[in-house]
Amino acid sequence: METRELRYFVTVAEELHFGRAAERLGIAQPPLSRTIAQLERRLGVALLERTSRRVSLTGAGSVLLAESRAILGALAAAERRARSAATSPPPLVLSAKAGASGELLAKLLDAYAAEPDAVPVDLLLFESQPQRALTDGQADVALLHQPFDSTAGLDTEVLATEGQVAILPAAHPLAGRTRLRLAEVGCLPDLPMARWRGPGGDYPEGPGVEVRNQTQLFQLIALGRTTVVLPESSRANLLEGLVAVPVVDAPAVTTVIAWPPHSRSRALAGLVRVATRR
Numbered sequence: 001m002e003t004r005e006l007r008y009f010v011t012v013a014e015e016l017h018f019g020r021a022a023e024r025l026g027i028a029q030p031p032l033s034r035t036i037a038q039l040e041r042r043l044g045v046a047l048l049e050r051t052s053r054r055v056s057l058t059g060a061g062s063v064l065l066a067e068s069r070a071i072l073g074a075l076a077a078a079e080r081r082a083r084s085a086a087t088s089p090p091p092l093v094l095s096a097k098a099g100a101s102g103e104l105l106a107k108l109l110d111a112y113a114a115e116p117d118a119v120p121v122d123l124l125l126f127e128s129q130p131q132r133a134l135t136d137g138q139a140d141v142a143l144l145h146q147p148f149d150s151t152a153g154l155d156t157e158v159l160a161t162e163g164q165v166a167i168l169p170a171a172h173p174l175a176g177r178t179r180l181r182l183a184e185v186g187c188l189p190d191l192p193m194a195r196w197r198g199p200g201g202d203y204p205e206g207p208g209v210e211v212r213n214q215t216q217l218f219q220l221i222a223l224g225r226t227t228v229v230l231p232e233s234s235r236a237n238l239l240e241g242l243v244a245v246p247v248v249d250a251p252a253v254t255t256v257i258a259w260p261p262h263s264r265s266r267a268l269a270g271l272v273r274v275a276t277r278r
Helices: 003-015 018-025 029-043 059-084 102-113 182-186 214-222 232-237 266-275
Strands: 048-050 055-057 092-097 121-126 141-146 155-162 164-169 228-231 242-247 253-259
Touching (some): 003 018, 003 059, 018 029, 102 232, 155 266, 164 232, 228 232, 253 266
Parallel strands (some): 092 121
Antiparallel strands (some): 141 253, 155 253, 164 228
């Protein structure tokens, strides 16, 4: 198999749409379809189920997706480390979600910097899906949040678990409550839940506004246009005029540090050791 074929397959598997995958790759759709069909013939298995309405992964496709991400990630990481070898010592690259776990991240970086064998740490901040930076080789390590971020095919260690809160305008009738339930937050006619862009690039159906980042989201909440349920640590980023009310039946959010299982970096091992120190 060629790395080009694997890259094409991973893009289709992530988008589950040949048109969007072709656009993301910057190629026409027919050669993309031919490449995937050729890969299936070579392997002798179906990787994708195709109908007129949807594309989905088969069992074999799910296995190849995990393996392809590991292969492409290892190749990209090797290229990046080779280029950075002139820097002594080469930095670690850490990916995280912008605006999430800010206090935990700051403490981790400060504690690691104090270690005698610490190396520089470069940050990559994403609006969503920071795990992609691991699978495509851009980053060595990531802070991820379950159940929102996928950790499939990665090694992980749990760092923290927290509850969730509803973010409301301070003037809203529910803002003075000490606790809420998901059913109460999810059916507010005046504040429909915000809709985030999904992995395939589409927004879910619903009356709520479409949001792209946390800054936009908090401004829209302050204007009384929407609401959202977020991890409790998001309190640290609240704008004036917003309040956070605990949602007692929302699922807990677990923050993990994650890295590719093929990594043999001593610097990465040191960062993970500091992160998991109790």
